[in-house]
Amino acid sequence: MQVKAAVASGGKPPVYKDIQVEAPGAGEVAIEVIAVGYSNLVRARASGGHYSAGSTDQESLVGVDGVGKIQGTEELVYFVNFAPGKGTYSEVVNVPKNFIYPFPKDFDEKAPARVAALANGTMASFMALFDRVGDVPADAKIAVLGATGTAGQLAIQVSKKIFGAKTVVGIARSAEKLAKLKQSQPLLDEVIALDEDEDKIGGSLNNVDIVLDFLWGKPATSILAAAVKAKAEKSKRLSWVQIGSIAGEDFSVPSAFLRSSNLVILGSGIGPSSPEQNRKVLQGVTEALASGKLDINYREVALADIAEEWAKPLGDVRTFFKVK
Numbered sequence: 034m035q036v037k038a039a040v041a042s043g044g045k046p047p048v049y050k051d052i053q054v055e056a057p058g059a060g061e062v063a064i065e066v067i068a069v070g071y072s073n074l075v076r077a078r079a080s081g082g083h084y085s086a087g088s089t090d091q092e093s094l095v096g097v098d099g100v101g102k103i104q105g106t107e108e109l110v111y112f113v114n115f116a117p118g119k120g121t122y123s124e125v126v127n128v129p130k131n132f133i134y135p136f137p138k139d140f141d142e143k144a145p146a147r148v149a150a151l152a153n154g155t156m157a158s159f160m161a162l163f164d165r166v167g168d169v170p171a172d173a174k175i176a177v178l179g180a181t182g183t184a185g186q187l188a189i190q191v192s193k194k195i196f197g198a199k200t201v202v203g204i205a206r207s208a209e210k211l212a213k214l215k216q217s218q219p220l221l222d223e224v225i226a227l228d229e230d231e232d233k234i235g236g237s238l239n240n241v242d243i244v245l246d247f248l249w250g251k252p253a254t255s256i257l258a259a260a261v262k263a264k265a266e267k268s269k270r271l272s273w274v275q276i277g278s279i280a281g282e283d284f285s286v287p288s289a290f291l292r293s294s295n296l297v298i299l300g301s302g303i304g305p306s307s308p309e310q311n312r313k314v315l316q317g318v319t320e321a322l323a324s325g326k327l328d329i330n331y332r333e334v335a336l337a338d339i340a341e342e343w344a345k346p347l348g349d350v351r352t353f354f355k356v357k
């Protein structure tokens with residue numbers, strides 16, 4: 034079957050063109066794609082710069098996830114297709130059956146767009162808190178490092194609405210964006226700009242239970258120092274979850290930090306969780322977004338216009354591509 038799709042090779046920007054799609058193989062199902070997600074992950078994989086991508090020598094579909102209907106039915110599903118060489122930016126895509134996540138019974142007309150646009154950002158904190166941290170303490174205090182980004186804004190809602198956090202502290206580089214976020218998001222208890230002085234940061238992070246770190250690099254290194262130095266109750270566990278590294282690949286931890294207090298540093302991403310845990314997380318993400326429990330602003334762009342959109346930075350409001 035001939036369909037429209039966006040493909041990339043050699044790390045070059047995607048091209049929108051006709052491709053041939055075969056009948057689904059054993060264990061696969063054909064999805065009529067409605068909308069696909071766009072994220073730092075999608076860009077990094079297409080350019081060959083992500084640990085989950087295979088070689089970019091061969092032309093392959095762009096994308097990691099999307100929303101569509103199982104071919105021949107009206108059944109709406111969220112799906113992922115991110116094995117090396119696989120993708121989702123196509124009018125029809127064959128997906129392993131165990132990578133599809135049904136919508137709940139009740140959802141509104143915006144649900145397909147909301148799920149496609151926000152699933153990647155939502156799963157970041159959902160997976161970290163569901164699986165990686167262990168039991169989230171009752172009345173937890175959670176800090177979000179990179180709170181003004183898509184995943185950061187969703188982490189505020191996930192922390193409070195899904196995992197029952199009592200206090201959420203948002204940290205980011207722009208005081209102006211933080212002030213706007215605080216005004217529009219009542220679930221956010223406190224905000225800290227990265228350039229505040231160490232004592233003030235330490236005061237706000239005293240006895241924080243979990244840090245969801247989307248930044249890594251130098252900003253995370255200095256926030257960790259402030260949090261560890263200010264810790265009043267040294268034996269209280271601080272779980273530092275590395276989720277993104279948008280501010281740098283390296284993070285420096287003086288050995289004394291790990292001996293002088295209960296500090297646990299761990300990562301959350303495609304690798305560490307089992308397939309069963311990942312399934313539970315993605316089903317939870319699909320239901321929470323489809324039902325509208327979690328929501329932030331997003332914008333629609335037609336997949337046919339991918340070349341123009343790809344040339345721009347991701348921007349403050351997350352884009353999704355409408356396929357059909």
Ligand SMILES: NC(=O)c1ccc[n+]([C@@H]2O[C@H](COP(=O)([O-])OP(=O)(O)OC[C@H]3O[C@@H](n4cnc5c(N)ncnc54)[C@H](OP(=O)(O)O)[C@@H]3O)[C@@H](O)[C@H]2O)c1
Pocket residue numbers: 072073074153154156157158160179180181182183184185205206207210247248252276277278279280301302303347348
């Ligand atoms: N492991 C996972 O499961 C998972 C899932 C989703 C995302 N991620 C990763 O998490 C990170 C954030 O994703 P996102 O979708 O939220 O991206 P985003 O919407 O582009 O947001 C990026 C955030 O990082 C901040 N930032 C960017 N560069 C910075 C720098 N040099 N110093 C300090 N702050 C900086 C931005 O601040 P401004 O608002 O001031 O620009 C914003 O708060 C990415 O690395 C992404 O790949 C991981």
